[in-house]
Amino acid sequence: MSSSVPSVATPYALRQQIRKGQFKGNTSGQAPGFVQCNLAILPADYANDFLRFCQLNPKPCPLIGMAARPGNYLLEEAGRDVDIRTDVPAYQLFENGQATQQVSDLMDVWRDDLVTFMLGCSFSFEEALLADGLEIRNISEGVNVPMYRTNIPCTPAGRFSGNMVVSMRPMAAADAIRAVQICSRFPAVHGAPVHLGDPALIGIEDISRPDFGEAVTIHPGELPVFWACGVTPQLAIAEAKPPFCITHSPGCMLVTDIPNSKLSVL
Structure with missing residues (x-):
């Protein structure tokens, strides 16, 4: 959790702070009661294989949702005004399976062929x-x-x-x-x-x-x-070596409007 920013009560308020650069830390403990997601953002020609990998490995790769089409960066199922390009504290960029840089937003690197996957988080x-x-x-x-x-x-x-x-x-x-x-x-x-x-x-x-x-x-x-x-899945992506992909940085999640209670099976 960020040492300089107190706990934020609602996912929307937290995402707004992240978007404005006012929150840059670990999201653990933030917006209690709501689902936080790992991210994998891949070119469309890798998306079907990755979807199948998640389906075959549900414990490490529990799929919460994915973008409806390539290039879609507004994820309505994740919550109010969720923009995947700006609403995560830190992202990791990869080229040919190698981590290249960490960035605070994706505005300069977003492409129309990218497909976003949201995966459940501990x-x-x-x-x-x-x-x-x-x-x-x-x-x-x-x-x-x-x-x-x-x-x-x-x-x-x-x-x-x-x-x-x-x-x-x-x-x-x-x-x-x-x-x-x-x-x-x-x-x-x-x-x-x-x-x-x-x-x-x-x-x-x-x-x-x-x-x-x-x-x-x-x-x-x-x-x-x-x-x-x-x-x-980040390591699986590194092994697959897509020419370009994006993940969240460890500990820096997408905080959604989905209540944790909706994920309970009992």
Whole structure:
């Protein structure tokens, strides 16, 4: 979360601040009660393969919605006056699978062949965990959630493939069990954890050195609890090497007007 901007109550107000350059930070904890989305924006000739990749890998790539047609940057299903070119705090640009630069808006790079995908984000289920009285360490320590590459393979689709990325939140065993119960109600935002306990079993060599985000404290007796993470499609995109694509920067999400309660299956 931005250290200089207090929590903003409504998604629309937050998006307006982002659009004006008044909010530039992590969106975790902002506009509580509403769905936040990871973004993948791809040329139209890559869109069908990516859609299939999301359908085959719903835990790391839970599809919330997509643009109705190439070039469409106003996403009515996401909420009031949502302009995908301006309403995210930071974007990452890629060329041929390589990250080239981070930008604060897409006005200079938008193209008529680009298709936007909105993917579910763990910030939505974090709210449900907090409401149940569970501590979320990355929030209590004021850092971006730690994320790790794993050896868990995704199901390939066309030009897209790769291994799952996971996010980690340490918990006491009883809290971890409760977290499984709570998050199982939210399959559209990664659902239940994919692993608890020994990080080495999923290919993580050093839990203190995340590949993305920032490390958090793991207290004695706590288990690391791992969820499928929305950075997964970013790595799949890097492997597919489209000539040009755009994602959100980690932690900087599209905050929609969709209530989190609409994603609960119970």
